[in-house]
Amino acid sequence: MNKQISGQINLFDIFKEEPKESPVLLNPGQIVYLVVRGDIEPYKVSDRSWDIQGTNRGYDLFNIESNTHSNVTWNVNINKDTFTDKDSAELKANEYIFNNDCILAKDMYIKELVAYKHGYLGKEIYNWYAVLENNMIYYHYGGKYDHIGSTDEIKIFEEDNSKVDSTVVYDYIPHFKNMYKCDTDSNWLYADAHYQFFHL
Structure with a gap:
């Protein structure tokens, strides 16, 4: 009977582990606001997102006026330059305008x-x-x-x-x-x- 040595990797534990994916933070059809310097651009989240080996998740974005794919955003951008509410986007944009030459x-x-x-x-x-x-x-x-x-x-x-x-x-x-x-x-x-x- 084989005894497992302390610290030894158990192959069964490896196979039992499920690969981790980055969480889905934006839903299809959701409106988001991208802040580009001091500009605010509204987009609609598409139904396509993709995971980057558990480190990040990307989302296709559609232009609301033309309904064509025209941008992407990522989990790491949320609350940095991608916002789910317009008020937060306006605060970020106004901060840029106040601190830069425009x-x-x-x-x-x-x-x-x-x-x-x-x-x-x-x-x-x-x-x-x-x-x-x-x-x-x-x-x-x-x-x-x-x-x-x-x-x-x-x-x-x-x-x-x-x-x-x-x-x-x-x-x-x-x-x-x-x-x-x-x-x-x-x-x-x-x-x-x-x-x-x-x-x-």
Whole structure:
């Protein structure tokens, strides 16, 4: 009869252990709020989540407006940049705005606007730039992040529009985004919240 030595691993105990999985903290259909710098983005949790060897769990997120998969979040992000209630998300976003260099969309006023439109795959695409009251120039064009750049970029903007069959739009009403200070290695001064942002 074999006796088990103290401290010896029992193979039966190993086989009896069930693999541990990370807990499910978000449910399909649940609304969550992702804080990207000072912006708050609502998403709906999809029915797909996955476990990373018991260390973390990921969730696919759907854009509420388009109902298309457009982001992910993780257990480790909950209550850090992913929140289940909007009030907590607003506190986090306001904290970032208070402590960082940013220009809020609500504080932007147009002094001059130049806008063009052209067709692409059956859609109307609008490219524009606005000279703001503080003389900064806000750009929206060419599939780039919205950003505030230098006057030198107007030439690049015009060159881009000359490559497509575009027409001038005189009554365009632009939609501004909050602008956040760029790192020193960027050619832009301020940009959309997602520019140079990494959601881990």
